[in-house]
Amino acid sequence: MNTFQIILIIAIVFLFSLYMIYFKNRLVIRLLMMLIFSSGIIITIFPNISSKIANLLGVGRGVDLIFYISIVFGLLGFIVLYSKYRKMEIMLTELIRKESIRTSSEPNERK
Amino acid sequence: MNPKEIFIVIPCYNEKKMIRQTITSLIPFGYSIIVVNDGSTQNIEEELKLLSVIYCKHRINLGQGAALRTGTELALQKGANIIVHFDSDGQHSATDIQNLIEPIVTNKSDIVIGSRFLNKDDINAIPTKRRALLKVARIVNGLLTGIWLSDAHNGFRAMNRTAAAKLKIKENRMAHASEIFILMKKHKLRYSECPTHIIYTEYSQEKGQSPFNSINIVIDLILNKLL
Numbered sequence: 001m002n003t004f005q006i007i008l009i010i011a012i013v014f015l016f017s018l019y020m021i022y023f024k025n026r027l028v029i030r031l032l033m034m035l036i037f038s039s040g041i042i043i044t045i046f047p048n049i050s051s052k053i054a055n056l057l058g059v060g061r062g063v064d065l066i067f068y069i070s071i072v073f074g075l076l077g078f079i080v081l082y083s084k085y086r087k088m089e090i091m092l093t094e095l096i097r098k099e100s101i102r103t104s105s106e107p108n109e110r111k
Numbered sequence: 112m113n114p115k116e117i118f119i120v121i122p123c124y125n126e127k128k129m130i131r132q133t134i135t136s137l138i139p140f141g142y143s144i145i146v147v148n149d150g151s152t153q154n155i156e157e158e159l160k161l162l163s164v165i166y167c168k169h170r171i172n173l174g175q176g177a178a179l180r181t182g183t184e185l186a187l188q189k190g191a192n193i194i195v196h197f198d199s200d201g202q203h204s205a206t207d208i209q210n211l212i213e214p215i216v217t218n219k220s221d222i223v224i225g226s227r228f229l230n231k232d233d234i235n236a237i238p239t240k241r242r243a244l245l246k247v248a249r250i251v252n253g254l255l256t257g258i259w260l261s262d263a264h265n266g267f268r269a270m271n272r273t274a275a276a277k278l279k280i281k282e283n284r285m286a287h288a289s290e291i292f293i294l295m296k297k298h299k300l301r302y303s304e305c306p307t308h309i310i311y312t313e314y315s316q317e318k319g320q321s322p323f324n325s326i327n328i329v330i331d332l333i334l335n336k337l338l
Contacts, residue, residue: 093283096169097181100147104167104185 005044012040112216114141116193118186119208121146122178123199127153128314134162136205137197145185146199149178165189175266176287180280187275195269200314203267207307211269214303221274221300224260225267225307233308241311251329256292260304264288267307274300286331 016037023029043050043066050062059065119142123130130146137144144164148155150172159166167185169178179196186194193212197203207225214220227233227245237245245264252263266288270278277298282290295302 089283090281093173093177096171096173097177097184100167100169100181101185101188104165106165107163 001045008044009041012037012044112192115143116191117195117208117212118143118145118189118191118193119195119197120179120182120186121197121199122149122175122182123147123151123155124149124172124175124178125151125153125155126199127151127155127158129201130155130199131158131162133197133199133201133203134159134164136201137208138163140205140208142195142208143186143189143191145182145189147178147182147185149173149175174282174284174287176280176285176290177283179287180278183275183278187272191272191275193269193271194275196266198266201312202309204308204310207267207305208269211267211305211307214305215269215271219301220303222268222270222278222295222302223305224262224302225265226260226262226304227265227307227309228261229304229306230308233306236309236311238311252289252292255329255333256289256296258292258296258302260292260302262304263292265307265309267309270300274298282331284328284331286328289328 016033019033019037020030023033043062047062050065052062054060054062054065057065059068119137121130121133121144123146126133134144134146144162146155146159146164146166148166148168150169156166156168165185167181169181183194183196193215195208195211197208203225211223211225214223227237234242245262249259249261249263253259264285268291274295277300278291278294280287280290280294294300
């Protein structure tokens with residue numbers, strides 16, 4: 001195993017730990033992350049596996065396969081995050097609106 | 112109709128320079144005025160001293176769409192029969208309101224949208240670049256919403272109670288103008304256009320939207336339609 005593989009595995013384990021901490025009550029996400037990160041470690045140690053899968057799928061190189069999968073997951077992550085952001089924005093707007101209407105003042109109430 | 116039942120909703124973000132002048136132009140008509148301070152960093156309240164307006168404030172800046180909805184909801188709670196959206200930067204003319212609300216008073220329309228493209232003098236008053244931009248916006252808006260009005264992004268509009276209660280704007284920022292068209296179609300509201308005069312000053316043009324922001328509005332609309 002070369003130095004780069006060791007650094008990569010340390011980074012994967014570190015990220016995996018973060019996911020496990022942040023998603024305490026989300027079993028599905030935890031199981032999915034276990035699958036993704038363990039695949040990551042296996043592919044880091046045995047890079048030929050990704051090439052073999054890539055050949056089976058007709059993609060060519062293993063690196064290309066990982067790149068394509070990363071793009072799909074990255075975009076998926078962005079859409080999920082954006083839709084959550086929209087929901088949060090709508091809730092925040094509603095909160096601010098209610099407070100704003102509740103504290104509104106009539107002409108004779110201001111100096 | 113008692114002018115007090117006509118509520119003018121003015122969203123205001125850092126318009127310290129113009130807000131007092133805008134409100135002063137409306138006061139002689141006797142309308143009820145609501146100013147929604149959209150989280151301005153300037154002291155807007157100070158400018159409203161001794162003016163007969165209903166005032167509310169967003170704790171943080173949410174955008175013009177959000178401010179309009181807040182003002183509209185407040186107006187409905189206060190018993191408004193007609194609600195008019197009016198810009199705070201002095202671009203809209205108070206004397207146009209009477210014409211704008213006419214189709215609503217006579218029960219011919221639920222909502223009336225102001226247009227800069229119905230009167231030759233008004234068209235000529237629009238700076239050339241802006242005119243071209245508005246024409247493109249009209250086409251994009253028509254394709255996105257299915258409503259083809261002559262002026263796609265005129266913030267000067269009037270509506271009755273029924274329309275106001277149905278137009279629940281979710282677009283906090285500038286895409287609300289197109290969203291209103293979508294909601295008009297969805298709720299089958301009767302709509303019409305009315306010529307309105309826009310005063311283009313150096314100040315208002317500086318504050319106007321850049322063409323790049325228009326692209327942003329379209330992306331906002333598409334994203335929020337999909338998600």
